[in-house]
Amino acid sequence: MFSPVMKNALFAGASALLLSSVPALATDITFYYPVQVGGPLTQVMDGYVADFEKAHPDIHVDAVYAGNYTDTTTKAMTAAKNGTPPTVAVLLATDIFTLMDNEVVEPMDDFIKTDDDKTWVEGFMPAFLASAKVDGHLWAVPFQRSTAVEFYNKDAFRAAGLDPEQPPKTWDELVEMGQKLTLKDASGTVTQYAIGIPGNSGSAQWLFGALAAQNGARLMSDDGKTTYFNDPKVVEALQFWVDLGTKYGIHPDGIQQWGTTPQDFLEGRLAMAWTTTGNLTNIRKNASFDFGIAPYPGHPDPASVLGGGNLYIFKDASDEQKAAAFEFVKFMTSADLLADWSIQTGYVAPREDAWQTETLKNYVSEVPAADVARQQIAVSVPELSTYDSARVGQALNDGLQAALTGQATPQDAMDRAQEQAERILRPYQN
CATH class of the missing domain: 3.40.190.10 (Periplasmic binding protein-like II)
Structure with missing residues (x-):
């Protein structure tokens, strides 16, 4: 016979063992994105999301194709006002003043803590990064730019x-x-x-x-x-x-x-x-x-x-969701992914290191026209x-x-x- 103390100890140990065998619940984030150009790009985006989830099994991304840019902004703003905002979204770079004025997005500054984070930010092309900065704060990061x-x-x-x-x-x-x-x-x-x-x-x-x-x-x-x-x-x-x-x-x-x-x-x-x-x-x-x-x-x-869109993180998500969204943002703006996205679409990869990848260098060698938009940045407003x-x-x-x-x-x-x-x-x- 076990004493009450022994019984309690055994029960506690069994419970702890059982709980340790159950995987932690994933953090769910919602990602709104537009498609403004031709081609089966929702399939490409689904592939990126699957790769991210494989690398981050503790984060689940609900990717929502929300129409063109205008549709996506409208849906994101409506959801935010109704208390159910997306966690992260690709919206026009030009939406920045409206998003700030409505107080629906979180400055990216709040998530940039490490030297690696700072180096990541510094890797974006200044012309595109400028459209994400207002009043000394970084409110978004460039993604599909043009x-x-x-x-x-x-x-x-x-x-x-x-x-x-x-x-x-x-x-x-x-x-x-x-x-x-x-x-x-x-x-x-x-x-x-x-x-x-x-x-x-x-x-x-x-x-x-x-x-x-x-x-x-x-x-x-x-x-x-x-x-x-x-x-x-x-x-x-x-x-x-x-x-x-x-x-x-x-x-x-x-x-x-x-x-x-x-x-x-x-x-x-x-x-x-x-x-x-x-x-x-x-x-x-x-x-x-x-x-x-x-x-x-x-x-x-x-x-x-x-032109084109930046990645924004929404203010009313939980701290856990915003931290997960920041990991997703960094993944989506890595040199290799942006190089692939540029090839899949024609958008300008907004990081210089993306243009140094073998993938994109080989593509530009094969299709020189792909570099025209990048060369034109210097004379673009x-x-x-x-x-x-x-x-x-x-x-x-x-x-x-x-x-x-x-x-x-x-x-x-x-x-x-x-x-x-x-x-x-x-x-x-x-």
Whole structure:
């Protein structure tokens, strides 16, 4: 017979043995991400998540494809306001002021403790890291970054008697070459436009930032509190965009859609297409013709615009979830993974060490066009980013579309957009 003390000791020992044999519960984190370019990228992302979970069996990642960038931001903000935010999300770099203003994200500074963490941060390209810093704090880290580039059909250039290795470098050359590249059938209907620049809401402001920069203008101040929509050089840039269609006839009438632009290019309806470098892999896999990627032209100096998404950690997750999310963020921004993501998509790997991996060096050697976007960073400006960015961006998009569809002159459209933006931003200027 065991004494009560012995019984209690045996019971405690058995309980301890039983508990030690049960694996610890995993920390669950939710990861929202968008897909803004063509291709089966959800499968690629699922593969990365599986690799992370294998390396971190104590963390489970619920990866949620949430639509395009706009959809993903809307869903993340709605979830945060309802008390069920994602733990981590890929959202536009330009969302930073809105996310800060709504107090839904945690500064990355809070997680950067070790020398290794500091070295990891220092490895990001300064141009992309700058978009994640506000008021001395790092609020996110770069992930799928880009510059806007020009895809062009080399076969179409040859057919038009143009040098396929010399795409336009200035606005004047764009118009001159564009008139040779625009084709019509016997009835006078255009069968191939020289160029398509997406002007739908959500895309227009990004590509227009490049046009404005090519004309020596900026759309906003660095602190996100002031816009310059009706600056004469900005208005002049919009007039040129409108003229591509109405005056020169080398651009589709009205609004060229972002979502159809890659397919329009692949099917020969456009000889040149302005879009993200993130479409490179999709176009490379599906083009039935010889194509190239070129930097944007200028007036006179070339310029493009930075774009893409950063990784943010949300504030209202538990401490354990945020710590797990930080491990996930570091995994997703490792040199090897970013190199692979760049190859799978065409996005610019935002770390210099990613470009030193054998994987990416071999790819660039095979596909030199993959390096155009990186080389263009030096002449690229930040994308439109302000406080209350959704409303300010919509004001600009509405103005751009009004001008492109002939509902307003570029001057009137930009005057109206600037007036709306000033009213929206006034509370942040005090």
